[in-house]
Amino acid sequence: MITTRALTKVYDGTVAVQALTMEIRSGEIFGLLGPNGAGKTTTVRMLAALISPTSGEAVIAGYRVGEQDAAIRRLVGIVTEAPGLYERLSARENLEIYAKLYGVSNVARQVEKYLRLLELWDRRDDPVGTFSKGMKQKLALARALVHEPKVLLLDEPTSGLDPQMTKVVREFIADLKGQGRTILLCTHNLDEAERLCDRILVLKTRPIALDTPQALRRRLFGRRVIVTLEAVTDRILERVRALDFVLDVQQEDRRLLIALSDPERQNPILVRALVEVGAAIRFLTEEEHSLEEIYLRLIEEDGGTSVLPSASDRAEASSAR
Amino acid sequence: MSPVLVILQKEWADLRRHRLLMLSMMAPAVVFLLLPFALVILVPLLDPSGWNDRNVQRMAELLGRAEPDLRRVDPLLVFHIYIFRQFTLMFLLIPILGALSIATYSIVGEKQNRTLEPLLATPIRTTELLWGKSLAAALPATLLTWITFGLYVLLMRALSPAEVLPHVVNPVGLSLIFLIGPLVAILSLGLGVIVSSRAKDPRTAQQIGVLLILPIMALFIMQMRGFFLLRARWVWLGAAVLLALDVIVLKIGARLFQRETILTRWT
Numbered sequence: 001m002i003t004t005r006a007l008t009k010v011y012d013g014t015v016a017v018q019a020l021t022m023e024i025r026s027g028e029i030f031g032l033l034g035p036n037g038a039g040k041t042t043t044v045r046m047l048a049a050l051i052s053p054t055s056g057e058a059v060i061a062g063y064r065v066g067e068q069d070a071a072i073r074r075l076v077g078i079v080t081e082a083p084g085l086y087e088r089l090s091a092r093e094n095l096e097i098y099a100k101l102y103g104v105s106n107v108a109r110q111v112e113k114y115l116r117l118l119e120l121w122d123r124r125d126d127p128v129g130t131f132s133k134g135m136k137q138k139l140a141l142a143r144a145l146v147h148e149p150k151v152l153l154l155d156e157p158t159s160g161l162d163p164q165m166t167k168v169v170r171e172f173i174a175d176l177k178g179q180g181r182t183i184l185l186c187t188h189n190l191d192e193a194e195r196l197c198d199r200i201l202v203l204k205t206r207p208i209a210l211d212t213p214q215a216l217r218r219r220l221f222g223r224r225v226i227v228t229l230e231a232v233t234d235r236i237l238e239r240v241r242a243l244d245f246v247l248d249v250q251q252e253d254r255r256l257l258i259a260l261s262d263p264e265r266q267n268p269i270l271v272r273a274l275v276e277v278g279a280a281i282r283f284l285t286e287e288e289h290s291l292e293e294i295y296l297r298l299i300e301e302d303g304g305t306s307v308l309p310s311a312s313d314r315a316e317a318s319s320a321r
Numbered sequence: 322m323s324p325v326l327v328i329l330q331k332e333w334a335d336l337r338r339h340r341l342l343m344l345s346m347m348a349p350a351v352v353f354l355l356l357p358f359a360l361v362i363l364v365p366l367l368d369p370s371g372w373n374d375r376n377v378q379r380m381a382e383l384l385g386r387a388e389p390d391l392r393r394v395d396p397l398l399v400f401h402i403y404i405f406r407q408f409t410l411m412f413l414l415i416p417i418l419g420a421l422s423i424a425t426y427s428i429v430g431e432k433q434n435r436t437l438e439p440l441l442a443t444p445i446r447t448t449e450l451l452w453g454k455s456l457a458a459a460l461p462a463t464l465l466t467w468i469t470f471g472l473y474v475l476l477m478r479a480l481s482p483a484e485v486l487p488h489v490v491n492p493v494g495l496s497l498i499f500l501i502g503p504l505v506a507i508l509s510l511g512l513g514v515i516v517s518s519r520a521k522d523p524r525t526a527q528q529i530g531v532l533l534i535l536p537i538m539a540l541f542i543m544q545m546r547g548f549f550l551l552r553a554r555w556v557w558l559g560a561a562v563l564l565a566l567d568v569i570v571l572k573i574g575a576r577l578f579q580r581e582t583i584l585t586r587w588t
Binding site for chain 2: 011045048049050051052070073074076078080081082084085086087088089093097098100101102103127140143144
């Protein structure tokens with residue numbers, strides 16, 4: 001649905017986006033992650049045909065950015081970082097303006113449909129200035145959808161919302177995916193990206209990594225199981241190290257962190273070996289790496305500064321305790 | 322519906338609910354409408370001889386030269402004509418201030434509220450958006466001027482001697498209101514667009530735009546001091562100059578009013 005090739009934007013000699021190549025498939029939620037100033041908003045603006053690329057190309061549903069912009073604007077809906085609503089006008093008036101500008105044939109029906117869907121119908125004639133932030137964000141979503149776009153570009157749609165409203169908006173976005181819309185989601189909220197996105201792209205002016213969160217997790221951290229024992233002895237450690245499929249073993253108190261290539265197949269063999277040498281197993285779990293860890297590792301590897309404590313910091317803190 | 326009309330509708334719906342802006346537009350109109358009547362009624366009462374000062378006499382002399390029938394008219398009537406003519410010139414401030422207020426609020430306000438980006442993401446052309454906003458500013462400002470002038474004429478008929486009206490509602494007065502008025506409104510909104518592209522809040526934009534008032538004030542003071550009397554041919558010449566300025570200013574405004582420029586360069 002969306003394809004970019006070496007998409008680049010330069011503002012007055014400053015590179016905002018560099019050589020972005022990606023393909024967003026029809027019907028998927030694609031996450032765009034990156035630190036402030038990474039070029040996420042610039043990318044969204046280019047894809048919404050609001051600004052033209054300096055070089056490279058972007059094609060949306062067969063229409064080329066910079067050449068067929070009017071056609072692109074008709075099939076794209078956008079939620080900008082700020083809701084950008086007319087606060088003196090009512091919710092209904094706000095949507096009517098956009099429905100008319102998008103050339104919607106039955107304005108009243110579409111406006112009612114989305115006001116009801118987002119539970120704003122009862123407040124339809126109230127000035128938007130009296131709405132809570134969450135309601136404004138829902139109205140901004142309704143505005144982006146009023147012309148039934150195939151592609152949705154969402155720039156920080158849950159930014160600044162309370163957890164309850166965040167959940168409502170998030171669930172609504174997940175529902176939109178079910179309707180077959182293609183969604184590009186820019187977010188700083190990594191939990192949100194994890195929950196919603198099929199694939200993510202980490203951007204830091206240029207693309208750093210693109211894959212599913214699971215694939216990135218494996219690529220960066222491998223797969224480890226954590227075995228918690230009553231006690232760890234040298235014999236147990238030797239036995240585990242002797243297993244040919246074990247890639248690495250680390251001990252943390254009574255826990256063994258064992259890197260495996262195929263835990264589903266290898267775990268039963270590992271457990272048998274541990275029991276044979278008299279290990280009393282309390283728990284066996286797979287190590288979980290949050291998307292936040294993946295993201296920070298990627299940014300760090302790219303020369304950024306991690307805000308997570310390093311392994312040595314953690315060890316120091318632990319010994320101090 | 323044409324996108325220009327949608328924008329026009331939106332702007333007016335917003336304007337109707339912006340009481341402060343409405344008030345700031347109406348206030349000068351009310352002042353310019355009532356002040357000359359207050360002057361012609363109160364000044365001779367408060368200062369029975371002083372009103373006929375050197376400036377009034379110099380103006381009466383100029384008026385008499387331009388319109389010989391006025392030489393035979395009572396000096397108090399000449400004073401009335403003089404005041405009402407002066408304030409016809411002041412009426413030009415109504416379209417300037419009105420168009421400037423609406424244009425700067427409409428553009429800088431959208432910048433402040435961050436409503437421009439979603440608007441520019443729709444299929445509307447920037448020229449259509451600029452037209453919608455320009456009409457939304459120029460039409461009410463011009464209509465307000467004409468309505469105020471209409472009331473001015475009605476009040477003059479009701480409160481002043483019959484000889485006064487034909488000397489005020491003459492080719493010069495009508496050209497000022499119906500020709501120069503819309504042209505200064507366009508100039509004002511064009512300047513409003515240019516200034517708004519840089520200003521961060523409507524007040525700053527208006528303060529810069531208010532420079533347009535200076536030439537009108539200069540004309541007002543020079544005529545009040547009896548240095549010259551505005552003639553029809555000067556008004557038409559002024560209209561030609563204004564028309565040229567309008568074209569230049571609108572072209573600059575249209576050049577600034579591009580999607581990418583608005584989103585990336587307007588600070």
